[in-house]
Every structure is written in C-alpha cells, then in structure tokens.
Amino acid sequence: MQDSVKALMVPIGKFPTIKDSATFSEAVVALEQAQQDYQTGKREQRILLVQDESGKIVGKLSPTDVIRGLEPDFDRIVDPKASSFISSGYVIDSMKDLTRLWSTPLDDLCSTAKNVRIRDFLRKPAASQVVNIDDSLNSALHRFVLLRHDSLFVTDGNKLVGLLRFSDVYREIGRRIKEVCTL
Template sequence: MNTTFTIRELMRPVEQFPRISDRSFFHEAMLALQKADEAFQSGNARQRILLVEDEAGRIIGKVTPMDVVRGLEPKYDRVDSFSDDIRYGVPQVVQSMKEELRHWQEPLDDLCRKAAEVRVAAFMNKPEPNQIVNIDEKMDNILHTFVTSRRNSLFVAENNAIIGLLRFSDLYAAIREVVQACGLKASAA
C-alpha cells in the first residue's frame, strides 16, 4: 500500500470544472451552478464548483452557492473578516457591528435588480495567500493549511497559474485508505 501521495495525484485539474466568466452576472452564476449541480447529481460531471476565469481564460477564483448568497450583501465581507473574533469569544461585538451596518436589512427586496446588475467578480471567492498551494508543496504543510484555514478546498498553482483544486474530501479519502490498509481491528468499546 502506498502511504505517500502528492498534490498532483490528489488534486482535481481545472479542466474537470465548469467555468464562468468574471463578467457574468449574479443570475447567470445561479443558473450555471444549478446546471453544474444537475450534471453532477446525474453523474454527467465530476464537479459542481464553478471556476471563475478572466478575459484571458486564466482561473482567478471560484463560485459556490455560499458565494452567491454572500453576493446579496457585499458589505458582509467586512464583518466576516472578524471571524477569528467570533471563534475566540466576542460574537457580541460582531453582532453589534452587523446591526449597526444593517447587514441583511431587506437583502431580498431588490433581488431582481441585484441579479441583473451584480457581476461574478464582485462576490467570487478570490484565492487568498492561505488558499493557494504550490503543486510541489509537502503534504504535511497542506494538512496544516487545511486544518488552520478551515477551507473545503485549496487552489493549486504551478508557475503562478492556478491549475487545479485540492479538495479536503479527496485528501481525507487518501488518509482513510492508508489507515484502513493498516489492518487494525475495531475495539469492542
């Protein structure tokens, strides 16, 4: 049993993902996500995350249903930057900020306008430094990045270009296979 694996072996190449332009509109992203999900559910597609490409065809981000919902209230990202505060016991500070900034105050009232005017570039998940790993990165560093960033996937780069996504679910499956190959017996407890 192979107990070592590389990012190259585990990552999903960008060619496996549906794509959308950063110039597309909110409603187009929703339709593309629906189409991608239907293709995934029927077994006709391997992925349902949308990769976002610029005019030159370079991958510059991704869009998930959560990103679309966050696109309803772009200012929400300002509060989200305080996620560490939430984790470390000061959610009341963040809650008061939300109330003060009136986030999500009637975000659905002008949904049709937003769906027609807001572009994907405004709400896509842009790769931050802690979301990008080099294709040759050591796996222990990758594990650390997943655990500390709490991300479901990381962008994989080679020569400063995004070439794929490493999903936590794929990494976990590889780890599980190694442990199962150990032949350990379940305890009676």
C-alpha cells in the first residue's frame, strides 16, 4: 500500500465539533446527536472533534472517553500504555483500596455531569497517533496494528488537516483483495 495517507484521510471540516469547555453532560448529548446524524445520513462522520477556546482541534471524543471521564484520575495513577497489561483483579482492587479511586463514580454521576468539563478528562493525541499527510498507508497501518488506534490525526506540517480512520484503511484492504488479488 504505497499510497499516501492523503488518499484515505477525511478532512477535519467533515467532523462535528465541541468545545473543550463543554460539560460532561453536554459531551454525552453531543455524542448522541453525532451518532443520530450519522445514522440518518445528515452527517458522514460520527467522531466528535474537540476544540479549545481558540478553535484549535485538541483531540477527539468517544463514548469510551466519556466513560473514562467518570474516573478522571485514572491516567494519573496508571500509565495508559501499561493499563492494557493490568488484567488482574488483585492489581485493580489494590489500586482501588490505595487510592479510593472508583469508589462511587455512578453515585456521583449528576455532579460529574454538571461540574466536569471535557478538558478535565480529554486525552491529547499521543505522538504515535499523529501521521503526516504524505506518510505511506503502510506506515499508518503499522500504527493501527501495533498501537491499536481507531484513528490517526493527519497533519500537514504543523497544521491538523484530517483524520485517518481504521475503518477506511480496512475497507481499502478489502477492496484491493477483491479487485487486485487473484482469489
């Protein structure tokens, strides 16, 4: 796949946006609206991009991010890269006991919905989640497979210009297998 990322990326202007100052509850409503608009054909994208006060895109918001917002201190205690290796109930239970983390996230839901802002729990894109518009699709595919990202931020120089979604790369692989490869 020698094509560049540019061939499959989706320009940022096609995505719905939300300000990072929006509340937790506004994030939930915006995600639901983006999903509805996508399902009814009003929008081509359901990924919700997050803007800072100056309008600069600072991340993306997913339902998983919102759920993580119920435990905003988790990333301060556990390195997100290492968290995939924590599968033992013993380790998680020990962390809960030591930090009082996860004590009652659902009990505090209404307070969280009103008082927590997206900027309080939004994860900024890691360097591994950013590709250049001229990078090869092969390079992007390696990031998807090895790092399990669902999308990659695409830059042109220092400017964010789009997103490359795993689903689009997968669709292109399927197309090439059916049209190019002898089955």
